[in-house]
Amino acid sequence: MDTVQQGQPEFGERYGEAVGSAYDRMAEEYDVFDAETPFLINDSRVTRATLEALRPRWEGKVVLDVGAGTGLQTAQFAPRARRVLALDLAADLLRKAREKVTGLGCRNVTFLHGDATFLPLPDGSVDFVCCYGDVIGLIPDYATAIAEMARVCRPGGTVTIEYDNKWHVGLLWRPDELARALRARGMGDKRIWTYTYLTRAERVDFIYKTYTGREMTRLLTGAGLRVVRRLGLHMASSIVPEPYQTVYKDGQPLYDTFKRIILALGRLDALLQASPGMSRVGYAAILVAEKPDSR
Ligand SMILES: C[S@@+](CC[C@H](N)C(=O)[O-])C[C@H]1O[C@@H](n2cnc3c(N)ncnc32)[C@H](O)[C@@H]1O
Known part of the structure; x- marks a missing residue:
């Protein structure tokens, strides 16, 4: 994937293809990165606990x-769900997910290599849609992806989405992103996240669209869903500048002291996550929405 020019991030025409192949090249190291990166350790602690709290719904x-x-959430669902449909653009990551759930002895997972904007499923055929x-x-076409999730969800079912939040404490360290955020009124902007492969001398700049809570709520409501819960992630921990959260050497986080600080702040975040004020300034957020039962 081409490196994007700082300050002018755009998805570009074949962004989906580029994302799939960048993640495919990450297949062998994705879970190592996930397990070692303090930001992601904090993230999966919150997403795991959130899905556990939502268990009666799935x-x-x-x-x-x-x-x-690679099946982080699929592996949580599989032992207790009736059936899990795991969809992704990156076939090599799905191969890792398959290994993971097979290791758990689960045979109720169907892997779908495809695009979220075109879900190969009938209307109303799913009880619980998770997009974390x-x-x-x-x-790029996020509105279509949300409409698709709402379409396949049955009336009375749940859709839950984790997204990058526009206004977050870490903007203090990102003057370029802050300037763009201030220019984009009423909606989120684009955030650049640079991934340096652990196993090869290559890096890739991913462009993530951010959202305001109001914007994401509007998108879900527009797709016929009703938002019932909002949680913030990475409020306090975003005070630590991003390079210290992700820089690696020899496959290990370079700054062990920062790792400990970020994990401690993550525990503070877990206490603050439901506070409406604090959840507005997290690096990410989770919304839980229901599809009204028409009966
Ligand atoms: C940061 S990973 C998250 C994976 C997993 N949910 C987790 O939390 O570990 C983002 C994933 O989104 C997938 N992805 C990106 N665009 C997609 C699309 N249009 N349709 C399906 N999957 C997509 C990528 O291939 C990648 O596996």
């Missing part, structure tokens, strides 16, 4: 995991 039911990657890990920020 246990024994049909779950769709949109942007399943900022997948929605990577999709």
